[in-house]
Amino acid sequence: MNFSSKLLENAVNEFSRLPGIGQKSALRLVLHLLNQSEQDVNRFSEAMSQLKTKIKYCSECYNISDDQICEICASHKRDKSIICVVEDTRDVMAIENTNQFQGVYHVIGGLISPMDGVGPADLRIEQLLERLRKGEVEEIILALSATMEGDTTIFYLYKKIKDFNLKISTIARGIAFGGELEYVDEVTLGRSIVTRIPYERNIA
Ligand SMILES: [Zn+2]
Numbered sequence: 674m675n676f677s678s679k680l681l682e683n684a685v686n687e688f689s690r691l692p693g694i695g696q697k698s699a700l701r702l703v704l705h706l707l708n709q710s711e712q713d714v715n716r717f718s719e720a721m722s723q724l725k726t727k728i729k730y731c732s733e734c735y736n737i738s739d740d741q742i743c744e745i746c747a748s749h750k751r752d753k754s755i756i757c758v759v760e761d762t763r764d765v766m767a768i769e770n771t772n773q774f775q776g777v778y779h780v781i782g783g784l785i786s787p788m789d790g791v792g793p794a795d796l797r798i799e800q801l802l803e804r805l806r807k808g809e810v811e812e813i814i815l816a817l818s819a820t821m822e823g824d825t826t827i828f829y830l831y832k833k834i835k836d837f838n839l840k841i842s843t844i845a846r847g848i849a850f851g852g853e854l855e856y857v858d859e860v861t862l863g864r865s866i867v868t869r870i871p872y873e874r875n876i877a
Contacts, residue, residue: 674700733804735780735797737762745769745777752776754811757866758801758830760784760823764816771863776814779804784822785829793829801830805837812840814869831872842869 674696676682681703688699706714730736731743738744745751745765755776759765765778781796804810815830817823831841845865 730780734778735782735800736765736778750775753809755814756801756804756810756812757814757816759816760818767859767862768816768866771859771866773863773866776812781826784817784820785826786822796826798830798833802833805834805839810837810839812842814866815841815843815872816866817843827872841872843872844869 674682674685676685684703684706685696685699688694688702689696691699694702706717709717727739729738729741731738731746732741733746734743736743736745740747752775756779757768757774757776758779758781759768760783761780765780768774768778779797779801781798781801783791783796785791785793785796805813813830813834815827817827827843834841844862845868
């Protein structure tokens with residue numbers, strides 16, 4: 674692409690680094706921004722830069738939060754004896770949308786994937802065990818994707834937590850999780866959380 678302006682080229686290059694955005698789409702977005710008022714563009718760029726500087730991770734569950742402790746962990750209405758383990762913040766959002774879960778979460782931040790060089794130490798598994806050692810948790814729901822990486826991670830977690838004397842369950846398999854979870858309809862996802870399956874039965 675031949676640009677008439679270096680500034681235009683820089684902006685297009687930044688947009689085209691985003692997943693799923695090619696140069697043509699990037700150019701369309703940049704030209705759209707250029708037609709906005711200065712105020713609108715400032716608000717846009719401020720929202721982007723604050724993403725990195727202001728957003729925190731909850732020190733309990735590691736969900737994305739504006740505060741040290743997220744709203745879910747801080748709520749007195751939530752049952753702290755049930756932890757739902759999920760891959761990332763999209764899963765928390767999808768489960769919250771079902772209004773079927775009153776416990777709290779633990780966001781591990783990925784799945785074990787030797788192919789991608791992601792091992793257990795790269796995930797927030799030790800932090801989960803730390804929460805369990807406090808002795809207040811009675812049940813763990815392993816709500817990870819039904820992929821090979823999800824299965825590997827669930828089995829690894831199971832081995833780590835089985836001696837804590839907890840109820841361990843998974844949600845119905847076949848539910849697309851991880852990146853795809855947000856597209857699962859709320860009724861199906863909500864039902865699979867309510868009718869969760871004890872994990873031991875799965876591996877028997
Ligand atoms: Zn939290």
